[in-house]
Amino acid sequence: MSTIELRQVEKKFGDLHAVKPLDLTIQDGEFIVLLGPSGCGKTTTLRMISGLETVSGGTIWLNGRNVTWLHPSARDIAFVFQFYALYPHLTVWRNIAFPLQAQGESRETVDKRVTEVAQLLRIEHLLGAHPGQLSGGDQQRVALARALVRRPAAFLMDEPLGALDADFRESMRSEIKRLHVLQHATTVYVTHDQIEAMAMGDRIVVMSEAAIQQIGTPSDVYNDPSNLFVARFIGSPGMNLVPGKYADRVVQMAGLDNRYAVPQGWHTALNKGLDGGSDIVVGFRPEAAQINDRGSLVGKVYASEMQGSSAVLHLTINENEIIHIRTDRLIPYPIDTLIHFDINPQMVRFFNPKTEAAIKPEVAQ
Numbered sequence: 001m002s003t004i005e006l007r008q009v010e011k012k013f014g015d016l017h018a019v020k021p022l023d024l025t026i027q028d029g030e031f032i033v034l035l036g037p038s039g040c041g042k043t044t045t046l047r048m049i050s051g052l053e054t055v056s057g058g059t060i061w062l063n064g065r066n067v068t069w070l071h072p073s074a075r076d077i078a079f080v081f082q083f084y085a086l087y088p089h090l091t092v093w094r095n096i097a098f099p100l101q102a103q104g105e106s107r108e109t110v111d112k113r114v115t116e117v118a119q120l121l122r123i124e125h126l127l128g129a130h131p132g133q134l135s136g137g138d139q140q141r142v143a144l145a146r147a148l149v150r151r152p153a154a155f156l157m158d159e160p161l162g163a164l165d166a167d168f169r170e171s172m173r174s175e176i177k178r179l180h181v182l183q184h185a186t187t188v189y190v191t192h193d194q195i196e197a198m199a200m201g202d203r204i205v206v207m208s209e210a211a212i213q214q215i216g217t218p219s220d221v222y223n224d225p226s227n228l229f230v231a232r233f234i235g236s237p238g239m240n241l242v243p244g245k246y247a248d249r250v251v252q253m254a255g256l257d258n259r260y261a262v263p264q265g266w267h268t269a270l271n272k273g274l275d276g277g278s279d280i281v282v283g284f285r286p287e288a289a290q291i292n293d294r295g296s297l298v299g300k301v302y303a304s305e306m307q308g309s310s311a312v313l314h315l316t317i318n319e320n321e322i323i324h325i326r327t328d329r330l331i332p333y334p335i336d337t338l339i340h341f342d343i344n345p346q347m348v349r350f351f352n353p354k355t356e357a358a359i360k361p362e363v364a365q
């Protein structure tokens with residue numbers, strides 16, 4: 001078990017700043033997800049933790065020990081890659097046993113640990129098979145077993161489910177989560193898939209453009225995104241972000257007919273957070289919209305999308321902008337119907353469009 005701490009860790013490749021100086025403390029037993037679009041620096045951060053990549057600045061601490069310049073093999077960290085990377089000519093048993101044999105463990109210890117980990121992952125019946133005979137999901141289970149068998153201080157996983165199809169991804173997602181609960185091993189997991197991140201992380205580190213945008217629980221990053229990037233990136237669809245002008249406790253939203261009266265508890269914060277300007281962005285999740293004939297906001301149905309337990313209505317609010325609201329799946333809304341709605345006052349958020357930062361209310365809502 002271990003804590004991992006990154007202090008002002010950064011990476012430059014020539015002129016490219018792949019990871020700008022970042023600070024991150026990962027608690028013992030925590031499942032941390034590094035989430036962000038391609039090229040934002042997730043993999044590089046993970047590789048620096050593992051020692052596969054050197055740092056250009058800053059220090060990395062494992063269990064209070066400075067490991068910044070330690071060789072990967074001296075860090076007691078297991079790395080699970082996207083691809084199975086199994087040895088095709090070895091049986092599953094030998095694949096799993098390999099790291100222990102390489103450490104010179106006794107035959108008895110190797111036997112015991114391989115059996116334990118195979119039971120944990122429910123692959124005992126596959127121990128005599130070769131990787132080529134296994135499904136993608138089983139191959140990934142074997143890869144996980146091989147990482148687990150060493151009982152490392154921490155796990156680093158780089159898009160381990162990336163190569164699997166949707167069904168397998170889901171079952172492996174719960175498998176990894178279950179293992180984490182059982183083993184409680186500190187885990188850093190890289191993905192660009194926000195649904196995976198929300199489902200698995202104790203905390204999510206949202207990255208973009210080589211920098212951390214927000215660190216928080218899934219609920220923090222979903223309900224209280226720190227800036228416009230996080231608001232757009234988290235959620236499917238993302239948060240509705242409607243530009244407008246703020247004055248006298250009211251936002252005139254661009255394109256929407258009516259004026260939006262800002263709920264109590266925001267006025268002082270908005271005056272401060274907008275730096276005296278009037279440009280504002282109003283943010284609300286699709287489920288924060290409440291359809292109501294006397295609602296103060298209005299949009300026109302552009303399309304509706306059935307999503308199983310609910311439906312999503314896409315509403316045009318002006319020539320360029322479409323917002324998304326979640327509705328009852330059983331009520332049909334024909335195209336071009338005018339929909340009046342309100343925003344649940346507990347669930348509205350505001351952003352400064354110049355800085356892109358969220359404005360925090362001064363009193364708890």
Ligand code: ATP
Nearest residue numbers: 013016018036037038039040041042043044045192
């Ligand atoms: P992806 O999900 O596509 O892997 P990522 O968020 O993990 O993206 P990184 O792989 O960390 O991003 O890459 C961050 C930036 O650093 C990218 O612009 C990438 O092209 C660049 N980069 C990564 N490795 C190297 C390298 N060895 N040499 C030069 N540039 C690199």
